[in-house]
Each structure stands twice: as structure tokens, then as C-alpha cells.
Amino acid sequence: MPASGAPPTIAAIATPPGRGGVGIVRVSGTSLEALIAGVGGAVPVPRMATVTTFRDAAGAPLDQGLALYFPAPNSYTGESVLELHGHGGPAVLRLILARCIELGARIAEPGEFTKRAFLNGKLDLVEAESVADLIDASTSTAARAAARSLTGVFSQQIHAMVEALIELRMYTEATLDFPDEDIEFLRAGDVVAKLSAIRETLAQVLARAATGALLREGLTVVLVGRPNVGKSSLLNALAREEAAIVTPVAGTTRDTVERRVEIAGIPLTIVDTAGLRDTADPVEAIGIERTWAAIERADLVLLLVDARAGADALDAEDQDILARLPPGMARVVVHNKADLARIVPMSALREHGGSARRHVWISANLGDTGSAGIDLLEKEVLAVVGAQAATEDTFLARERHVHALREASGHLAAASTQLASAPPAIELFAEELRDAQRALSAITGEFTADDLLGVIFGRFCIGK
Numbered sequence: 001m002p003a004s005g006a007p008p009t010i011a012a013i014a015t016p017p018g019r020g021g022v023g024i025v026r027v028s029g030t031s032l033e034a035l036i037a038g039v040g041g042a043v044p045v046p047r048m049a050t051v052t053t054f055r056d057a058a059g060a061p062l063d064q065g066l067a068l069y070f071p072a073p074n075s076y077t078g079e080s081v082l083e084l085h086g087h088g089g090p091a092v093l094r095l096i097l098a099r100c101i102e103l104g105a106r107i108a109e110p111g112e113f114t115k116r117a118f119l120n121g122k123l124d125l126v127e128a129e130s131v132a133d134l135i136d137a138s139t140s141t142a143a144r145a146a147a148r149s150l151t152g153v154f155s156q157q158i159h160a161m162v163e164a165l166i167e168l169r170m171y172t173e174a175t176l177d178f179p180d181e182d183i184e185f186l187r188a189g190d191v192v193a194k195l196s197a198i199r200e201t202l203a204q205v206l207a208r209a210a211t212g213a214l215l216r217e218g219l220t221v222v223l224v225g226r227p228n229v230g231k232s233s234l235l236n237a238l239a240r241e242e243a244a245i246v247t248p249v250a251g252t253t254r255d256t257v258e259r260r261v262e263i264a265g266i267p268l269t270i271v272d273t274a275g276l277r278d279t280a281d282p283v284e285a286i287g288i289e290r291t292w293a294a295i296e297r298a299d300l301v302l303l304l305v306d307a308r309a310g311a312d313a314l315d316a317e318d319q320d321i322l323a324r325l326p327p328g329m330a331r332v333v334v335h336n337k338a339d340l341a342r343i344v345p346m347s348a349l350r351e352h353g354g355s356a357r358r359h360v361w362i363s364a365n366l367g368d369t370g371s372a373g374i375d376l377l378e379k380e381v382l383a384v385v386g387a388q389a390a391t392e393d394t395f396l397a398r399e400r401h402v403h404a405l406r407e408a409s410g411h412l413a414a415a416s417t418q419l420a421s422a423p424p425a426i427e428l429f430a431e432e433l434r435d436a437q438r439a440l441s442a443i444t445g446e447f448t449a450d451d452l453l454g455v456i457f458g459r460f461c462i463g464k
Contacts, residue, residue, distance in 0.1 A: 006030040007079070007116070010108035011100040013093050014463035020088030022065075025096045026463060027082040027105055028113055030072065036082060038103040039096070044069040054084060054096050062095045063087055077113055078120025111460025115453065118445060125445025125456070126155045126401070132460045133216055133396045141265030142215045145396040154212075154395040157205050158443050161408075164198050165437045172430045192419065199412050206405040211266075212397035218267035219385060222294045225304035226317055227275030230336040233364035234304065235259060235272040237374050240367075263378045265394070271298070276321055292324075300330045300385055302377075307335035307343055307361055330384050332358045334377065339363040345373025347380050358384060404439045411436035 009029030130149035274287030
């Protein structure tokens with residue numbers, strides 16, 4: 001039993017449901033000697049796999065496997081941790097877990113092991129979140145990026161900016177003690193240059209975090225347009241497989257067809273939809289309704305038009321589709337069948353009603369060959385949503401990280417404005433620096449509300 005006031009001992013099956021060669025029951029608490037004695041006898045040598053027979057309350061064997069013991073504080077959670085590696089059958093694992101519960105443990109909540117690691121200073125909040133992100137990664141690029149976050153790449157950059165802000169704040173607070181000499185203090189400390197350097201670093205980290213967030217969340221790209229403009233052909237070209245039926249018959253696609261693809265490491269869900277037109281066919285009408293429903297959930301819409309209609313002009317029906325798209329929806333006009341129009345694949349900005357819109361010319365029927373322009377379209381897709389190609393130094397990020405970085409950027413921009421005023425508003429400048437530091441520190445968990453921790457760790461799997 002845990003000592004008075006100590007966190008309760010927790011236990012859970014740490015391997016996925018179902019049958020496998022090996023299954024693991026994980027236990028964490030401040031004192032596990034009595035539980036270990038009740039399950040397997042003698043306490044194993046720390047960090048050494050020991051063959052053990054797991055027994056019930058009557059001493060009858062439940063299973064035979066390996067016991068691994070990690071005494072506090074040298075463990076994942078910072079508490080003493082016991083791992084019981086048995087055979088991977090659901091029934092036997094439930095028996096071992098039930099025995100741990102009999103001996104005083106309780107069932108762990110989702111993410112509670114990692115939450116304890118965070119609370120005990122073994123991981124900061126970014127590193128803790130990257131544990132779940134590594135498990136949930138849908139692409140190899142996302143998995144590598146999550147691993148980099150887990151090893152502290154993202155956190156180190158946040159800590160470096162916080163340290164730079166602390167240094168700048170210290171100098172600013174000292175300046176406030178000498179109000180008659182504030183300008184000389186600022187000049188002597190080269191405050192303008194230091195603030196500029198922090199802002200530049202923050203902009204770079206924000207750009208990488210935005211790409212990291214897309215690596216984690218992915219994008220939904222919906223293909224829309226009138227019938228027979230080549231939406232299904234484009235889906236097949238992007239997916240590098242025959243994912244959708246392609247025929248010359250208008251209205252062939254009656255329902256949405258989805259495929260997961262990867263562009264420069266970014267996971268995308270491409271959604272092919274029914275052609276948009278007036279129709280009396282009730283089945284086709286349902287498909288069109290689903291097209292508009294898919295658009296509402298999209299991050300980006302690719303409007304396909306026939307390149308043979310003209311280099312720039314969009315007819316009334318295409319203009320109507322664009323007008324019906326949700327305000328602020330990212331969009332690209334894709335002029336398909338460029339080969340039939342004798343147009344070389346290219347991209348360009350075109351003015352429409354005082355605003356610029358991205359246009360790309362491709363030949364989807366040529367697949368992903370170099371002459372089709374699919375690679376050009378893929379680059380434009382990433383550019384329109386503000387993503388960069390994932391690189392070896394990309395780390396995984398979450399929307400809350402991006403939001404906090406943007407908040408900090410806003411405070412630093414305001415600080416720059418206060419500094420440039422005549423005379424400099426030093427008190428307001430100092431306040432903006434404090435707010436920027438607070439926003440950055442929330443990323444790693446230095447300033448984090450308990451309810452946010454509950455949301456974050458509640459989404460973990462049980463056993464982690």
C-alpha cells in the first residue's frame with residue numbers, strides 16, 4: 001500500500017488488446033515491495049530481466065514470464081515501476097492485472113503513467129505529448145518528427161527563447177529603476193537588437209511548428225468541379241493507384257471517395273466528389289449534397305476546370321462554385337486536361353475582383369509522370385496551406401503549440417512598438433515581454449492549468 005499522502009499505486013495492461021506473443025502489465029507507485037512479493041516473490045535486481053512465475057492469492061501460477069523493476073527515481077514515471085512481461089493472451093493479462101489490483105493498486109487512467117512522468121519532472125509537457133504523437137503517427141515522417149520532439153529538440157528551442165527573454169526582462173526591469181537614464185540603458189544593452197534576434201528565432205520556430213502540426217493533424221483536400229473535368233483522374237494520380245472509377249460518362253462518381261496520401265511527409269486525405277450540376281437524378285443529387293458536406297470539413301478545396309475553356313476565364317458555373325465555398329476556405333483552381341489544350345503545366349497567380357487566386361495547369365490523365373504537372377500541384381498545395389516540406393530537423397507540434405507561439409509573437413511585436421515610441425514606453429514594453437514569456441512557458445508546461453493537463457493526458461491510451 002502507498003505511504004500516507006503518497007499517490008496511489010496504478011496498474012494497467014500496456015500492450016494493445018488482442019492476442020500476441022508478449023503482453024505487458026505495468027505498475028507504478030512509491031513503494032512496490034509488497035506488491036512484488038505478492039505477485040512474484042523476491043524483488044528483482046533493478047533493470048535486469050528476471051524469470052518469474054506470477055501467482056494468485058493462493059500461490060497458484062497464473063503465468064511465467066519476465067519481471068523488470070525500476071526503483072525510483074530512475075524510471076519512466078519517476079516512481080518505482082514494475083513491468084510484468086507475460087504471454088500475450090487477454091485472459092492471462094487480465095488475471096495478472098487483477099492480482100495487482102488485489103494487492104492495492106488501482107486501474108490507471110488514460111495517460112496517467114506519462115502524466116506522472118511530467119509531474120515528477122522526467123518529461124516536460126512537449127516531450128510528454130510527443131509520446132502519444134509517436135504512438136499515433138500515421139507516416140514515417142511524422143514518427144521521426146515525434147521522436148525528435150521526444151528527445152527534446154522542440155523543448156530546447158523554447159527554453160532558449162525563454163532564457164533570452166529572461167535576460168532581456170532583467171535588463172528592462174533594471175532600466176525601470178533609473179527612469180531618468182532609460183534611453184541610455186536601452187542603448188547600452190542593445191535592447192533593440194536583442195529583441196529583433198528573439199523575434200527572428202521565434203518566426204523560424206513558428207514556421208517549423210506549423211509544419212509539425214500539419215504532420216500530426218494532416219490535411220483534408222477536397223476535389224470539386226463540374227462533371228467530367230477529371231476529379232477522379234486527379235485522385236488516382238495523387239494516390240498513385242486506381243482508387244476511383246474513370247469513364248467519359250458524366251456523373252460516374254456518385255459518392256465521395258477518400259484516399260490517404262503523403263506529400264513531402266505531410267499526410268493528406270484526398271476526397272473525390274460527385275460533379276456539381278443541376279440534376280433530376282435523386283441518387284446523383286444525394287452525391288452532390290455529400291460533396292458540399294465534404295467541402296465544409298475541408299482544409300483546402302481544389303476546383304477542377306477544363307483547361308480547354310481558356311487560359312484564365314472561368315465560366316458562370318465555375319464562378320458559382322467558387323462563390324459558394326465557405327469564406328476563408330483555402331482554394332486552388334486546377335486547369336485539367338492541359339495536354340489537350342496544348343498548355344505546358346505551370347502555376348500562376350491571377351487577379352479576380354481585386355484578389356489574387358492561385359491557378360495550376362495539369363494533365364491528370366498522364367498520372368504522376370513529369371509532364372503531367374502533378375508534382376507542381378503538390379508544391380502549390382503545401383504553399384497554399386502554409387506548409388513546408390518536412391526535413392530532418394522537423395519536430396512534431398500541436399495546435400496549442402502553434403497558438404502559443406503566435407501569441408508570443410504578437411506580444412513581441414507589441415513590445416517592439418512600445419520600444420519604438422517616443423519616448424519609449426518601458427513599463428508597457430516590460431509587460432509585453434512578461435506575457436510573451438508566459439505564452440512560451442505554457443508550451444513546455446511551466447504555466448499550465450490543471451484542466452488543460454486533464455484534456456491532454458485524457459487522450460492517451462491506457463497503459464501509457
